[in-house]
Amino acid sequence: MKPPFVSVIVPVFNDSERLRLCLQALQNQTYPQNLYEIIVVDNGSDEDTEGVVREFNSVILLHEKKRSSYAARNKGISFSKGDILAFTDSDCIPAPDWIEKGVINILNIPNCGLLAGKIIVFFKNPQRHTAVELYEATLAFPQKHFVEKMGFGATANTFMLREVINKVGVFNDKLKSCGDVEFGQRISSHGYKVAYADDTCVYHPARQTLRELYEKHSRIIKGQCDLLRIKHHYPFLRLLRDLFIELLPPVVSITRICFDKRFKELNTLSQKLKVLSIFFIVRGIRIIERLKLLLRGQ
Numbered sequence: 001m002k003p004p005f006v007s008v009i010v011p012v013f014n015d016s017e018r019l020r021l022c023l024q025a026l027q028n029q030t031y032p033q034n035l036y037e038i039i040v041v042d043n044g045s046d047e048d049t050e051g052v053v054r055e056f057n058s059v060i061l062l063h064e065k066k067r068s069s070y071a072a073r074n075k076g077i078s079f080s081k082g083d084i085l086a087f088t089d090s091d092c093i094p095a096p097d098w099i100e101k102g103v104i105n106i107l108n109i110p111n112c113g114l115l116a117g118k119i120i121v122f123f124k125n126p127q128r129h130t131a132v133e134l135y136e137a138t139l140a141f142p143q144k145h146f147v148e149k150m151g152f153g154a155t156a157n158t159f160m161l162r163e164v165i166n167k168v169g170v171f172n173d174k175l176k177s178c179g180d181v182e183f184g185q186r187i188s189s190h191g192y193k194v195a196y197a198d199d200t201c202v203y204h205p206a207r208q209t210l211r212e213l214y215e216k217h218s219r220i221i222k223g224q225c226d227l228l229r230i231k232h233h234y235p236f237l238r239l240l241r242d243l244f245i246e247l248l249p250p251v252v253s254i255t256r257i258c259f260d261k262r263f264k265e266l267n268t269l270s271q272k273l274k275v276l277s278i279f280f281i282v283r284g285i286r287i288i289e290r291l292k293l294l295l296r297g298q
Contacts, residue, residue: 113192116153
């Protein structure tokens with residue numbers, strides 16, 4: 001049987017330097033080059049995205065004015081021609097066999113509607129890790145947990161069949177964040193399996209500053225609130241419930257950080273204490289953001 005044609009969709013916003021690294025990795029895949037296309041969707045960048053894309057043969061550049069990564073992905077979907085759609089982000093570096101492994105896995109898992117691959121966090125300087133980087137490497141992208149416990153995959157590394165999208169629809173572009181959560185759960189609600197593949201990998205740079213963490217978690221909390229408004233008649237009560245959960249003693253998380261041997265980055269007591277300190281700062285950020293939304297009556 002002839003391997004399927006794959007459309008790789010990459011949204012980008014003011015990230016031209018890292019986009020260049022992403023495209024270099026995508027043009028050097030083990031999958032036959034005549035069997036995949038690369039579609040970059042610029043989401044209103046001020047940077048010279050077009051100049052970067054021109055450096056690569058056959059990469060398609062589209063533009064989406066609506067400021068939403070999900071709107072950008074939908075634009076890519078509408079112009080794509082692949083039987084399989086693969087999604088990654090401009091700041092990711094796919095492994096050389098990323099497409100090949102993704103195709104093999106999604107075709108061999110029965111009734112698979114969405115395949116989510118592993119996201120490996122890497123450091124700017126492998127010899128010197130900041131506390132924020134250690135936190136990111138430990139807790140930023142638990143993709144297997146997302147799939148098995150929450151029914152979705154982060155769009156930094158996902159594959160899906162076109163026939164599934166034709167049935168369940170595209171991303172909800174009204175959401176600024178958590179659109180991957182809504183999309184994965186919608187796929188599950190149609191009876192498809194959301195699966196995880198440990199051998200289908202992309203590399204993602206660790207965030208380095210508290211400001212970057214604040215922006216990420218503030219966006220996520222707002223996205224969760226938007227999602228609650230879509231799915232529930234009484235989002236205020238759900239927000240109150242989520243705040244209560246956030247305020248509970250984080251015994252499980254602390255135990256995992258201190259004793260879970262799967263966190264290979266945490267070899268010393270000093271490293272564990274650094275991650276715990278960032279963990280509690282992020283926890284405070286999330287509580288404050290939830291309180292803001294509650295006080296605004298959202």
